[in-house]
Amino acid sequence: MxxxxxxxxxxxxxxxxxxxxxxxxxxxxxxxxxxxxxxxxxxxxxxxxxxxxxxxxxxxxxxxxxxxxxxxxxxxxxxxxxxxxxxxxxxxxxxxxxxxxxxxxxxxxxxxxxxxxxxxxxAIARKEDNRAKNEAANVAKRLMRLRSTLAGYNTELAANDAAVRWIDDWLIREGCEYRSSSWIERGISNWGEHALDLRMKARGRA
Structure with missing residues (x-):
């Protein structure tokens, strides 16, 4: 044919x-x-x-x-x-x-x-699934390391999932490649300003 x-x-x-x-x-x-x-x-x-x-x-x-x-x-x-x-x-x-x-x-x-x-x-679907699983595992490890580091500054902050994720996102947005103490402290400071801003907005709506 x-x-x-x-x-x-x-x-x-x-x-x-x-x-x-x-x-x-x-x-x-x-x-x-x-x-x-x-x-x-x-x-x-x-x-x-x-x-x-x-x-x-x-x-x-x-x-x-x-x-x-x-x-x-x-x-x-x-x-x-x-x-x-x-x-x-x-x-x-x-x-x-x-x-x-x-x-x-x-x-x-x-x-x-x-x-x-x-x-x-x-095969491509399996590849994407594996990549997604690897990325999720990498994120979990990164957050665990960040939480451990934050615990050395403030145990309550380290226990706050929203704070840990926000600081992690902030460090990524700022292009932080090595999470030194100065970067972590800047992240904590910016989280404090962000949390304060959220509280002020909440009071304004009350």
């Missing part, structure tokens, strides 16, 4: 951008049972299956990730196969580009495969 381009108006936009990367991932998830029972494996020739699998691996290093060029002569070079022979294989119902389809990627036409996209979407 030959691969033909659909009218531009019917081409979907690829959901991932060139900014979505998995540079630290040196492996890809492979649904073994799904592969063992899919039509491509059961009906495709050994040669087509090999090229098909190679193209999936190649797509992980493309930009955007998970896509391929639409030019079959370029794909043939990537696979180290004769372009004419590759073109013939692509005309088969279960050729190397089985289920790859054309999408728009930031103005460029590329090829994508739904299985590859689903796997990448899951």
């Amino acid at each position: 030959s691969l033909s381009l659909a009218p531009v108006s019917e081409i979907d936009e690829y959901p991932l951008t060139r900014e979505d990367r998995l540079d630290s991932h040196y492996f890809m998830a492979w649904e073994r049972r799904r592969w063992l029972n899919c039509d491509m494996r059961l009906k495709g020739t050994a040669e087509c299956r090999a090229y098909y699998f190679d193209l999936i691996n190649i797509s992980y290093d493309q930009s955007p990730v998970g896509t391929l060029p639409t030019d079959k002569s370029v794909l043939a070079k990537m696979l180290f196969v004769d372009p004419g022979h590759f073109e013939q294989l692509c005309r088969l119902d279960f050729g190397p580009l089985h289920r790859w389809r054309t999408v728009r990627c930031e103005g460029e036409l590329r090829l994508m495969h739904p299985m590859v996209l689903r796997t990448l979407t899951d």
Whole structure:
């Protein structure tokens, strides 16, 4: 089965951008049972299956990730196969580009495969979840260190969650890279002014 381009108006936009990367991932998830029972494996020739699998691996290093060029002569070079022979294989119902389809990627036409996209979407979601967890853990550690430092100045202040978070935010806004005693004292002073301002406003509304 030959691969033909659909009218531009019917081409979907690829959901991932060139900014979505998995540079630290040196492996890809492979649904073994799904592969063992899919039509491509059961009906495709050994040669087509090999090229098909190679193209999936190649797509992980493309930009955007998970896509391929639409030019079959370029794909043939990537696979180290004769372009004419590759073109013939692509005309088969279960050729190397089985289920790859054309999408728009930031103005460029590329090829994508739904299985590859689903796997990448899951991997990126896990990456974002891990980053969020790491950031939350880093924030918790930073607040714990700040609370411990504040306890050396004022135990009541250190026990005040709102004060600890406000001082932490203030230090970040001020661009404090090393939380020396002078920075901590300035933070405490600014918190005092902020707390006083809040009390004055509360009295004004009373």
